[in-house]
Each structure stands twice: as C-alpha cells, then as structure tokens.
Amino acid sequence: MKPALTDAQDRRRLIAVVVAIIAIVVLATIGVYGLLAGPRTLDDQRPDIDRRPPSPSVSVAPDGTLTPVLPTVRASADPETFARNVATTLFAWDTASGFMPLDYTSVILAVGDPSGEEQAGLASDVAAYLPTRTAWLDLRQYATAQHLRIGEVFVPEAWAAAVEQAQPGQLAEGTVAYTIEGTRHRSGVWNDEPVESAHPVAFTVFIVCAPTYETCHLLRLSELDNPLR
Template identity: 45%
Template sequence: MDPTARRRRTVLIAATAVGLILLLLIGVGVYGLTRGPQTTEPARPDGPTATNPAHVPAEPEAVVTLGGSEKFAGAVAEALFTWDTTSGYGPADYAQMLADVTADTEADAAASDVRSYLPTQEAWTQLRTHQTRQWLTIDTIEIPAAWEDAVVQAAPGQIPDGAVAYTITGTRHRTGYWGTDPVTTTHPVAFTVFLTCTPERTSAPAPAAPITETCAVLRLSQLDNPLR
C-alpha cells in the first residue's frame, strides 16, 4: 500500500474510533464491556467424573492475521479461550498474543476487554494448583444482523473501511483436578469480535495472491452478551 494512503487510513481509523464505539454503545445498545466475574477454582463436575486426557501444555501462540476476516475472528476466539496453567506462562503472556494483533487506536480499551476473558493473576495461581487448562470449540461464526443494521444507519466515514463484527458461539472446555480426581466441565459461550482488515499488495511471485488482507482487533463484546 502507498505510504500516503496508509497514513490516511490510520488517521481515518483514529478519527472515527470514538464514533464507532458510540455507535455500538448507543445505536446498537448491547455492546457490553463491563468486567465479568472471575472464577477462582475449577468448577465441580455436574455429572460423572471425566478423565483428563494426556496433553502437551498449551503455550501462548501468535495469532495469524492473514487469511481473511472470518478466519481471523476464529483465531482471535481460540486465543481468548486457550490457556494452560501448567505451561509455565501466566495470563499476561496469553493476553500479549492478542495485544500484538490489536489496532493501535484501540489498544488500551481492547486490552481491558481481553483481561475480562482471562483469570486474574490471583485466580490463575489458585487454578494452577488444580492443573487447570481451557480451550474452545467453535460452533458458528456469523456477521450479526445488528452489525449490518448499524452499518446501514451509520453516517459516511463513521465506520472505518474494512471494519466488521463477527458473533461467535461455541463451547468452553475446562479440565483439571479436584483433589486427586480428574474433572472436565463444559459451558456454552457467545461473544462478538470487532475487527478491521486492510488489503495490502504483496511482493510474492505468482501463484501467490497479489493482494492480501491484514487484520487487527478493534474491540470485544462482554462474554455472553454478543450482538445478535
């Protein structure tokens, strides 16, 4: 992308970020960002005890920003929910993977969003005594009707080019030990990822695509309070 055009795009995103957030907060009305309750111990099993499968500790992994907006939204979702207290890393290390793919103009706000999805350091310390780990299986990734309505109603320039929202539904899995007994719990989750993707021309030779999209996170909805 031409450097001048890139600077114009950056200015546009910075100038319209407030408008975007206000649109989502006021116009749509369900873009909650309050901090949710933190779990300080692994949930006791509701039914028969399940065996914790052998696994390799899930280390923080970089989020791939290429491949299109829907694929990126899925990668963000998995990064939000995949962590392992036996890996030797902490919640800040997993959060950093998402900070690395967040738009600069929304860095502070998005960091707060991410923290609301992860255990606090105090909770992490307690969860580590139970060898707790977590991951997500995704059921659906869809652009919600509320976002499409917001785009139609927005004034010209109010939403940055390439901005889109995906509402994701799935199941959060958590395993660990309660005393000496291995346990597994599951919980349905739903949330919305707000992101932006910028097309860029590549210098890779054919048959590689001459244009690729690089995506970045704008904001996250409150867990279980997504756009519909």
C-alpha cells in the same frame, strides 16, 4: 429404665455418625463443584476444560526437554478465518504453563489494530475474559487449563444496522463483526483425579481487514455472553 437410656444414647451416636458421614460427602462434593464452577460472581474463573487443547502448549527440544509456549493468533486476510483464530486463541490458556494472564493478554494485543487507537480498550476487553492474577494462582493448584470449541460463526444482523447508522469515516473500510457461539472446555485435577466441564459461551469480535490492511486485525471484543445478534 437403663436399657431405654442406652438405646437413646445408641441412637444419638448413630445419628452423629450419619451426620458426620453426610458432612464429609457434602464437603467433598462442594470441593469438586468449586473446582469446576468457581465463584458465582466470577464465572470466568471456573476450572473446566477438556484434555485436547487447540494447539501445543509445550515445545520439545532435541534432548527431550519440554518448554511451555504461548499460543498465537494465526494471521489471515479472510475475515471469518481470522475471527475464528482470535476466538480459539483467546480461550486457550493453561495455568500449569508457567505463564500469567498478562502473557496471554499480550498474545491477543499483538494482533490488535496497528493504529493503536483501540489498544487500551482491547486490553480491557481481554482482561475480562481471563481470570484475575489471584484467581489464576488459585487455579494453578488444580492444573486448570481451557480451550474453546467453536460452533457457529456469523455476522450478526445488528451489525448491518450499526454500519448504516455510522457516520462517514467513523468505521474504517473492511471493518466487520462476527458473533461466535461455542463451548468453553476446562479441565483440572482434584484429589489426584482429572475433572472437566463444559459451558456454552457467545461473544462478538470486531475486526478490520482489507482494504484498510492487507491482513486482518482485532479491534474490540464484546462482553462475554452479551454478543451482537
């Protein structure tokens, strides 16, 4: 009977070892998934971007010193061009730059409507596109960065209906909406290895251009992934 008992013990040891190995693999997989996907309730916190940001994230001094710089929204009097510029800058951030979400928010607010009427609403809109301060600090551990690659840009059909239903004077002349569809890319470092992922996004930017202003300005942003169609 002793050999049988030994065999049973050996089998239990083997099962324990296999379970331990599986647990380690599962934990490692969850770790990488957590870096790429983030909390389910905060989709915008996922650290996934590709390694080619749309604009330089550092400036190089003559002595070779690297200084992080914030992206900027390029001014334009062309509505579609400006909408693209806003979209690109909105998604361009890097947690390793030393800047915080409010710094990136200020970049978008800088091209807001000069009248200031939509400033508070726009600030709230932008905040919804960026990780919270706590999430930002967590993502910084993985050197998470992000940028957007634009696919389609178009004036949604729903905008024409909105303009028709607007009361006289409700919309400033030159106000228009553009829906943008693209891919949000994020990248980070997990266990000293680069990781990246991509996620389709869609949203609408509301802007005002000529004749109200010589150059375009941003009014509001739709909820992410809930654009006008």
